[in-house]
Amino acid sequence: xxxxxxxxxxxxxxxxxxxxxxNRYFLDEKESxxxxxxxxxxxxxxxxxNLEGALIMDCTFTFAPPxxxxxxxxxxxxxxxxxxTTYPDIDNLGKCVKDAxxxxxYKDDRQIVRSVNNKIYSDEDRVCITIYEVGRNE
Numbered sequence: 001x002x003x004x005x006x007x008x009x010x011x012x013x014x015x016x017x018x019x020x021x022x023n024r025y026f027l028d029e030k031e032s033x034x035x036x037x038x039x040x041x042x043x044x045x046x047x048x049x050n051l052e053g054a055l056i057m058d059c060t061f062t063f064a065p066p067x068x069x070x071x072x073x074x075x076x077x078x079x080x081x082x083x084x085t086t087y088p089d090i091d092n093l094g095k096c097v098k099d100a101x102x103x104x105x106y107k108d109d110r111q112i113v114r115s116v117n118n119k120i121y122s123d124e125d126r127v128c129i130t131i132y133e134v135g136r137n138e
Contacts, residue, residue, distance in 0.1 A: 002133040004049065004105070008041045010034065011125040012061040014092035015099060035100035038127070042105055051106040056114045056132040061093050062122035077121035084119045093117060097129060105131060 013034040018027055042049075063084055065074040076082050094117040098109040106112070113134070 004131045006045055006129045009126045012093050012127050014088035015096035038100040049105050054113045054134045055111045057112050058116045058130040059097050060128040061119040062126045064125050065121050084121055090117050090119050
């Protein structure tokens with residue numbers, strides 16, 4: 001099983017529904033910039049891999065504790081004593097990563113047969129993506 005890993009030091013941003021006004025469509029600028037950052041980081045690290053077959057994707061989204069928290073509470077959060085249960089929704093975080101790497105890391109996101117997403121507190125914001133090739137479809 002081949003493994004591809006990517007760590008990007010950026011604040012994770014969730015997928016958002018495209019807005020529409022009449023015949024015009026609007027993408028969220030922050031989300032678009034975030035997707036581009038993930039794409040360029042993948043290409044810089046692994047190139048256009050366009051993986052085939054079944055894949056497993058493991059994403060860990062880390063968030064720095066709020067600056068308003070006491071040092072004691074920040075330490076508890078970073079040590080894993082506090083769960084990250086606030087915005088953003090974990091499904092939308094994973095969806096944004098899958099969409100960003102579509103046609104770059106793999107041919108289509110439907111190849112992902114298992115997806116594990118975690119969101120935790122850490123000393124800094126970052127996105128850790130690991131993709132495993134589990135088999136090729138013949």
